Amino acid sequence: MTFSWIDIGFGIGVLHVIGIMAAIHAVMTVRTSQGSIAWAVSLTTIPYFTLIPYLFLGRSTFLGYVEARRACNQLMRSQFGEIISTGPSPPLAANIHPEFRALTTLTNMPFVAGNHVKLLINGHATFNAIFEAIGRARDYVIIQFFIIRDDKIGHELQQHLLSCAAAGVKVYFLYDRIGSYDLPRRYCEILMAGGVIVREFSAARRGLFINRFQLNFRNHRKIVVIDGIEAFVGGHNVGNEYLGEKFPLAPWRDTHISVTGPAVIGIQHTFAEDWHWSTGTVPLLNQTSLSMDSEMHCQVVPSGPSDQLETSSLFFVSVINAARERVWLTSPYFCPDEAVFTALRLAVLRGVEVRILIPSCADHRMVYEATQSYAHEAVRSGIKIYRYRHGFLHQKVVLIDDTAAAIGSANLDNRSFRLNFELMILTVDKHFAAEVSHMLMNDFSNSEIIERESFLFIAGWRRMLMRIARMFAPIL
Incomplete structure (x- = not known):
């Protein structure tokens, strides 16, 4: 089958017409003017390179997604309060630090005193601390990462979680479907066979129509919580590169923190919203955390595309x-x-x-x-x-x-x-x-x-x- 120059020209013309239509769609749906301009220019000038990325990255279902996620979060909060009794309110610090008061209103999270935070510099310090904390778990363990790999550090995490589950500790394991696209099914099957509750975070949820090619709305959080007492957050995912053992990017410079005190409740509440979106269920978590003998004040700041503000x-x-x-x-x-x-x-x-x-x-x-x-x-x-x-x-x-x-x-x-x-x-x-x-x-x-x-x-x-x-x- 041969193509003439007329056929090629016609094909290019069709692509440009489709590109212009997609550009109009982008202008009407993308939230920011910068994003609208970037998509509109690229779709009209080089549609043969940008039409397919727009299919994956475009925000055609953004409004429907936001409404569904907000409704889900509201339902989770009502159920969370009904299932788990709330303890005494931790001391608030918003009035002491008025320069950060807007964050308390923005996040609907309390600015709490009585916390202790420890720096964990680079991968070995981070995962050693996480694995030691998992070994101390008596009630439950929360694991949430954007990327989890089936490599040496991934296997170490898997074995620690299996040991926890075997000891009767409830383990919640949530990973992002796109970030962990190369995580083998076998990895999760082994965890589930050992009693770990495994779920993937996806833009689509329980029958809600979302563009299945959608690569936006990813869950980039990294959260570990032990018994509602100690939490870990930061920049590390689970993979050998985060230990500095994968060239050409080695050594890898990253920072995590461990948190104890009332701020842990806000961290695990953030996880509970993600878990509820992914499963339709509310995790059974402690709602109280002991205030430490510390003057450290902490503001938990979760953020995402479904927020009322950016x-x-x-x-x-x-x-x-x-x-x-x-x-x-x-x-x-x-x-x-x-x-x-x-x-x-x-x-x-x-x-x-x-x-x-x-x-x-x-x-x-x-x-x-x-x-x-x-x-x-x-x-x-x-x-x-x-x-x-x-x-x-x-x-x-x-x-x-x-x-x-x-x-x-x-x-x-x-x-x-x-x-x-x-x-x-x-x-x-x-x-x-x-x-x-x-x-x-x-x-x-x-x-x-x-x-x-x-x-x-x-x-x-x-x-x-x-x-x-x-x-x-x-x-x-």
């Missing part, structure tokens, strides 16, 4: 605006929206030292090139940008002045701001902030600063690539 973006704006002396942030991806970028530039203008630490190597090329474009613009605005040189940087950490720090799963990009379910823990405690400061100072010592003039020495083709990548930043 919680993740507003979280970063809020904490940046609260800074008076310094804002230090680390993220593997730096593609901020206009609100966050404006907050960073305003912080510089009022005399705040703004440092941002990003990787010097790429795990996703397009995002990396977009990050470099934003980084050079940030430098011209007076923001200090550092590239981490000792392996791949994956941690998500914020330090505000000498008093507050936040650690969790949210990156500085549109996917974390609007498309993924994320979780950050804000702590207000001078001693913990000092520990975070010391950790980041060590990271900065293993980094190089981007000079203001360095953009001038980048090859022209590379500058063009960076600009093209930045055009697609809202949809990466």
Whole structure:
């Protein structure tokens, strides 16, 4: 079968017509103007490259999904309160730290005192602490990760959970269907055969029609909770690369935290909403946690595409605006929206030292090139940008002045701001902030600063690539 130039031209014309129709759909349905422009331009100019990605990443079912998720969360809250008796309210800290009061209203989560948070630097410290805590479980264990791999560390986790289940401990195991796309069915079958309750998180749920090709609305949270007493959150997933044992990105730089105290209840409540969405059932969890002999205040900040407001973006704006002396942030991806970028530039203008630490190597090329474009613009605005040189940087950490720090799963990009379910823990405690400061100072010592003039020495083709990548930043 042969094709003439007329046939080829007709095919290209049809693709462009479909691209224009898809672009109109994107303008009508995408939430942000940046995202609308990115999709509209790409769909009208190069539809042969972007039509299929739009099928997977487009937001055609966004409104229906949001309504269904909100209704599900409301139902879960009513059932959660009926099934598990609530204990005494923990001490609140919102009035003590009015600069963060908006976060309490935004998240509908209390800003609680009486917590203890411990830094877990890199993979071995993180998983050693998690496995030790699992070994102490007596009632239940919550496991939720974006990525779980069938490798050495994945097998270790599997064996610890099987041991727990064999001892009569209830184990809830939730993984993201897209993030863990290569997790073999056999891995989960072994867990279920051993008594572990296994579910996958998906955009589709119990008969609700959602585009089965939908890759947005991913659950990027990393949560482990032991008996409602101790929780673990941060940047690590379950895979050998997170131990720094997978080249070419090794060594792997990441940060997790362990949390004890009343904040644990908010963390596991976040998990309960995800579990209820995925299963239609409410997990049987403790609703009380002992207040520690500590003055540390914690604000749990869950965020996701079904929120009434854009919680993740507003979280970063809020904490940046609260800074008076310094804002230090680390993220593997730096593609901020206009609100966050404006907050960073305003912080510089009022005399705040703004440092941002990003990787010097790429795990996703397009995002990396977009990050470099934003980084050079940030430098011209007076923001200090550092590239981490000792392996791949994956941690998500914020330090505000000498008093507050936040650690969790949210990156500085549109996917974390609007498309993924994320979780950050804000702590207000001078001693913990000092520990975070010391950790980041060590990271900065293993980094190089981007000079203001360095953009001038980048090859022209590379500058063009960076600009093209930045055009697609809202949809990466």
